Amino acid sequence: MTRTGSIARAYAAGFKPCLGLLSKKTLMRQRFVMAAEEILRENGGARLALADVAARLGMSQSNSYRYFPDRQALISMLAENWFAGVEDEVTAAVVAESEPDGQVTAWVLRTMRAKCERYDADPSLFLAYLRLAGGEAEAVARHVGRLREIIRPAVATLTGETEAEDALILLEDATILFRNPFLIAQYRATLSEKRARQVAEAIIQAISQH
Structure with missing residues (x-):
């Protein structure tokens, strides 16, 4: 480990x-x-x-x-521990897929699932972490950056390298409801893998080279 x-x-x-x-x-x-x-x-x-x-x-x-x-220093380690767990799960899900479209879908679904599972298992602790995250902007930015790098190769394969950055921004913006922990806590009751999959598939279609 x-x-x-x-x-x-x-x-x-x-x-x-x-x-x-x-x-x-x-x-x-x-x-x-x-x-x-x-x-x-x-x-x-x-x-x-x-x-x-x-x-x-x-x-x-x-x-x-x-x-x-x-x-x-303790708060920073708490945040990095929480983020590392999510990143490990997302990485494993993406690596398990052989095609770039499957990797993008897995990235969205596993990120949502990882955070929803943490919320469902212990809402009080999840919300406490969100409260701490308000003062950990740098750690949050590093987490977002690492998640982006996990999926960048798949996006670049779908779009071509020159269009990858714009496509990444579109992907992040379109799927924020399923990945942002503040939104997950607020809208947990309405989130589903079916919705997340539909959004992911629409984005894949929009960004793929034809």
């Missing part, structure tokens, strides 16, 4: 990695992430103090600085 999000999920499920693979510091940082999520779930993201997370782990605040220099 090379991605931080994958490590967090495995550790939370009871996986006990060898310290030769993961340092004690890395494991402790993951414990901080899990404890922080517990607090976010409880208070909806209204407050997250490094001292509170340390106390939940039975650690002094001064000792917590060995793992995170400040609250912002």
Whole structure:
């Protein structure tokens, strides 16, 4: 497991990695992430103090600085963990498709599914993450950029390289309802894979070279 999000999920499920693979510091940082999520779930993201997370782990605040220099560093890791999990799932779905049109459809559907599943599993935690995301513009931009790079080769194949950038913008704009977590939380009851697939197929038809 090379991605931080994958490590967090495995550790939370009871996986006990060898310290030769993961340092004690890395494991402790993951414990901080899990404890922080517990607090976010409880208070909806209204407050997250490094001292509170340390106390939940039975650690002094001064000792917590060995793992995170400040609250912002912990929040940044929380955001990157969440984003990494989504990106892993989307990458796997795209790679599993052999044709570019199938890859574009998979990109839209898996992004929606990943975020809907997180919302359905724990709405309180999902909304707490959204509250934190309001102060993490750079992390959000990196996430959006990485998702874009996952699908760029397929789009370029459909459109030709010179038209790829405009086609990517069109794809992102047309499918934002199915990918933006704020919109997913607001319109979850009306979202469906059928709607997302229909939009994806319409965009593929619009951007494909004839």
